[in-house]
Amino acid sequence: MKTSIAIALGFAISATLSGCGQQGEAPKAEEKAAMADDAGTMAMPAETKHGKGTATVTAIDTAKGQVTLDHSAIAELEWPPMTMGFAAKPELLTNIKVGDKVAFELDWDGKAGTVTKLDKAS
Template sequence: MMKKRSLALVAIVSLIYTLPVFADDNMGNMNMSKMDMAMPAAQAAAKPASKMAHGIGVVKGIDAKQGMVTLDHEAIKELNWPPMNMDFKVASPKLLKGLKVGQKVAFELKSEGGMNALVTAIKPAK
């Protein structure tokens, strides 16, 4: 009797684990066999195009060792960014010379997509 129960239990567990193998794999009757899902190698390897943008902001912090500047900037239309407070890497530590916390500045960014941007120029705003 115990042997029959054990065999039944093993059969049920085996069935549970093998059922997905027999499941319908056509994605809910969606036929995707005619879709070309290949991506050209050049497109797959391509980086997002860099984009130059301009902004106005106030210096909130300077980290010369890390080559970073914290700016509380106005909206940046070229990048569709709202006003915000952000840390930016600078292209050269020389760009940080003469900057002071609280100073209003005009700056240029090289955007690599998303929120990744490099300050390429910065000077006191008029």
Template sequence: MKKSLMIASSLALVASLAACNKEADAPKPVESAAIDTGSMSEMPMATEIKHGKGVGTVTAIDAAKGIVTLDHGDIAELQWPAMKMGFAIKPELLAGIKVGDKVNFEIDWDGKAGTVTKVEKVDS
């Protein structure tokens, strides 16, 4: 009986040690640098902002939503062909601008949306 108890104890000990060893080999989650520092400044940016200049005609204004629609010519800096498109704009930039006006404008493009940063009516 002593021999059986000794063998059973030895087997239990081997099984326990094997189980402990498997837990030690478990992969650990990778920690992000942004999580460690609590700062978003180290997170990669989606895209860089590009700046372009164009000439176009105002086809719609929604000052309440801060959107102006321009039918513009080519914008070389952004490699855009002529098109009609809506852009975000601060309402104060629209002072003196109305539908039908020909304008020079500058735009910031983040790869998804554009924001008009400057607009001025072209004298006819």
């Protein structure tokens, strides 16, 4: 039994060492095209999630389309209360000022959030 294992191990080591002296070849044009096609089928980032919350506006930059919100917990995104900045279309920011209490909706792509609805809270 030990002899069989030693022989098998010897063959494995020989095969590994024989491949060490060989250099890999650069992919051919057809292989590059196939790799590019495969890139289109790669897994996409996580789907966009939608959340709703209430917040206090702490900063607005209409020129950059940014709003910073000190928001309550957002259950749909499993977020605790926090302050963060979001992208927002400038038209959503026209009737809002720092200090306003707002109800908002946002889309989160896993990296950044975009406010899709923003209204003064009543």
